[in-house]
Amino acid sequence: MNTYPKYRYPEPVKIENRQWPDRILTQPPVWASVDLRDGNQALPEPMGPEHKLEYFNMLVGIGFKEIEVAFPSASADDFNFVRMLIERNLIPDDVRISVLTQARRHLIDRTIESLRGVKHAIAHCYVPTSDLHGRFVFNHNREEVKQMAVDGTRMVKEAIEREGLWGKVAYEFSPEEFTDSDLDFVVEVCCAVKEVWGPSTPDMLILNLPATVERRPPNQYADMIELFCRKFPYLNEVGLSLHAHNDQGCAVAATELALLAGATRVEGTVFGHGERTGNLDVSVLALNMESRGVRTGLNFSNMPEIVRIVERNSGIEVHPRHPYAGDLVFTAFSGSHQDAIRKGFEHRAEISEFFRQGWKIPYLHLDPADLGRQYEKLIRINSQSGKGGVVYVLEKEFGVYPPKTMHPEIGAVVQKVVDAEGGEINSADLKRIFYDNFVNAEGPYRMENYQRASVGDRSGSNFSWFINGEKHELSGQGNGPLSAVVHALKSSGLMPFFKLEDFSERTLGKDADAKALAFVGLRCGEDSEHTSLVYGAGEHSNIDRAAIAALVSAMNRAVACGALKRP
Numbered sequence: 001m002n003t004y005p006k007y008r009y010p011e012p013v014k015i016e017n018r019q020w021p022d023r024i025l026t027q028p029p030v031w032a033s034v035d036l037r038d039g040n041q042a043l044p045e046p047m048g049p050e051h052k053l054e055y056f057n058m059l060v061g062i063g064f065k066e067i068e069v070a071f072p073s074a075s076a077d078d079f080n081f082v083r084m085l086i087e088r089n090l091i092p093d094d095v096r097i098s099v100l101t102q103a104r105r106h107l108i109d110r111t112i113e114s115l116r117g118v119k120h121a122i123a124h125c126y127v128p129t130s131d132l133h134g135r136f137v138f139n140h141n142r143e144e145v146k147q148m149a150v151d152g153t154r155m156v157k158e159a160i161e162r163e164g165l166w167g168k169v170a171y172e173f174s175p176e177e178f179t180d181s182d183l184d185f186v187v188e189v190c191c192a193v194k195e196v197w198g199p200s201t202p203d204m205l206i207l208n209l210p211a212t213v214e215r216r217p218p219n220q221y222a223d224m225i226e227l228f229c230r231k232f233p234y235l236n237e238v239g240l241s242l243h244a245h246n247d248q249g250c251a252v253a254a255t256e257l258a259l260l261a262g263a264t265r266v267e268g269t270v271f272g273h274g275e276r277t278g279n280l281d282v283s284v285l286a287l288n289m290e291s292r293g294v295r296t297g298l299n300f301s302n303m304p305e306i307v308r309i310v311e312r313n314s315g316i317e318v319h320p321r322h323p324y325a326g327d328l329v330f331t332a333f334s335g336s337h338q339d340a341i342r343k344g345f346e347h348r349a350e351i352s353e354f355f356r357q358g359w360k361i362p363y364l365h366l367d368p369a370d371l372g373r374q375y376e377k378l379i380r381i382n383s384q385s386g387k388g389g390v391v392y393v394l395e396k397e398f399g400v401y402p403p404k405t406m407h408p409e410i411g412a413v414v415q416k417v418v419d420a421e422g423g424e425i426n427s428a429d430l431k432r433i434f435y436d437n438f439v440n441a442e443g444p445y446r447m448e449n450y451q452r453a454s455v456g457d458r459s460g461s462n463f464s465w466f467i468n469g470e471k472h473e474l475s476g477q478g479n480g481p482l483s484a485v486v487h488a489l490k491s492s493g494l495m496p497f498f499k500l501e502d503f504s505e506r507t508l509g510k511d512a513d514a515k516a517l518a519f520v521g522l523r524c525g526e527d528s529e530h531t532s533l534v535y536g537a538g539e540h541s542n543i544d545r546a547a548i549a550a551l552v553s554a555m556n557r558a559v560a561c562g563a564l565k566r567p
């Protein structure tokens with residue numbers, strides 16, 4: 001009977017005086033994309049050459065200088081893709097392609113054959129070093145596993161020499177399942193591999209230490225890397241690479257810590273495609289670093305296009321909450337977030353001065369514009385939204401700038417509609433709600449035949465005033481057209497009790513035909529302890545008419561909400 005617990009905490013390596021927790025990342029690693037190999041091998045439908053080529057060009061555009069493009073011995077498609085890149089001269093001079101193989105002679109020979117004529121490249125061979133693999137997959141003891149690594153390395157070296165590619169093709173060796181292997185044994189295997197390969201430099205011999213399956217917490221990966229660095233005697237002759245999978249969702253964290261621990265190179269895929277839960281997501285790691293001020297050499301400034309290319313070729317959609325690339329990640333639905341973001345944008349210069357930092361905005365740790373994302377999409381409106389977000393969209397999308405004291409009224413009206421209709425509303429709906437409720441609102445009051453009749457420096461107005469359809473001819477004078485209308489109403493005794501408390505006006509658009517949008521706030525109520533401020537808005541090509549329309553609109557709204565008595 002099995003009396004063991006089903007799961008155990010992974011045994012940490014014994015390390016004293018670890019250094020990595022006190023370090024910070026200030027330099028980018030060498031970035032290596034494995035999208036077209038590890039990412040591709042895990043797609044339900046692996047990419048054909050055309051898809052791979054579009055993807056390859058995208059990776060080059062992002063700035064990857066090392067790209068694993070195939071497992072050439074696996075299929076004719078993979079082999080031919082490598083041949084196509086080389087024969088059609090599609091690899092930029094500063095980019096090295098990489099090809100992966102098992103440590104078996106016929107596979108190695110075929111792999112190196114695929115590189116014929118390449119200017120420079122990396123041949124990558126893997127041998128699992130864990131006891132789980134050694135004993136139960138290969139039926140090998142550790143000595144035999146080490147021999148596989150030694151033989152594989154020798155076969156790769158010989159094949160490279162045979163193809164006349166020595167000096168052009170670097171070697172990468174991966175002790176697969178590094179994090180599930182005995183560290184001293186990995187060091188022993190890597191020493192043996194290095195000795196077969198001979199004297200080298202970090203760009204010509206890469207040791208890639210993978211978390212093939214994420215079985216440990218991130219700090220333990222870092223400990224293993226730091227200990228490897230201490231124990232491996234040829235460290236200055238090799239590039240030390242990471243390759244983390246994401247089974248526990250910590251591949252980014254594990255890689256960040258392992259970089260602190262001494263690794264110099266990172267393998268991963270743009271949005272984390274790869275076996276099972278995927279590989280390290282390079283876009284997240286790189287943009288995390290960028291958000292901390294480290295220039296990475298990778299360019300994600302056109303993220304929406306990168307998303308389109310990856311989705312089109314992989315057939316897998318990017319999750320809407322994917323950090324940096326997801327559709328929703330620069331969107332705020334909730335009212336307090338919307339309000340804070342809007343204020344953050346309003347005070348950008350002061351914030352920058354205060355924190356001595358170019359970018360610091362509530363709820364947004366990075367400028368969406370750096371990824372080619374739109375500010376307009378920052379805020380979306382649903383039942384959780386508040387006035388801040390609503391007004392932000394009106395301002396940014398439609399140039400409608402209501403006065404601050406009007407914001408609560410607009411927020412309440414929109415909230416009521418969204419509550420009634422449910423779901424999310426788009427900006428066009430928002431504009432419609434605003435216009436239906438505030439602009440030229442109808443009710444008992446109506447004006448017709450307005451004529452301006454200035455007398456000296458006083459404004460005069462003559463107009464027909466309708467109350468519940470009953471017509472009155474009025475005229476009055478004032479400091480401006482709006483006050484002339486108010487005086488006309490007052491002197492005729494037809495004005496309900498209100499005080500014109502706020503007025504503002506803005507043109508919508510910049511051309512000569514632009515319309516004006518005016519806002520009028522009325523302080524309503526005869527009892528001074530219980531007054532309320534009610535706004536209306538008016539739109540017209542003539543600024544006087546816009547102001548007067550806003551007044552009529554405000555009076556009608558005030559009647560509708562009970563702030564003024566119905567005439």
Ligand SMILES: CC(=O)SCCNC(=O)CCNC(=O)[C@H](O)C(C)(C)COP(=O)(O)OP(=O)(O)OC[C@H]1O[C@@H](n2cnc3c(N)ncnc32)[C@H](O)[C@@H]1OP(=O)(O)O
Binds near residue numbers: 101127138
């Ligand atoms: C962690 C990773 O992602 S590693 C990359 C994995 N990617 C792939 O496997 C995709 C491409 N692979 C393939 O197309 C095929 O597996 C091939 C062409 C490489 C090999 O195919 P086959 O010869 O049919 O073997 P199969 O795939 O079943 O592999 C199992 C055999 O390979 C051996 N093997 C597995 N890994 C290695 C290795 N790294 N080095 C040497 N031999 C190995 C196994 O011991 C087993 O041998 P056995 O048949 O003597 O027991």
Ligand SMILES: CC(C)C(=O)C(=O)O
Binds near residue numbers: 038126210212245
């Ligand atoms: C080939 C190796 C690096 C690999 O893909 C892994 O270990 O996950």
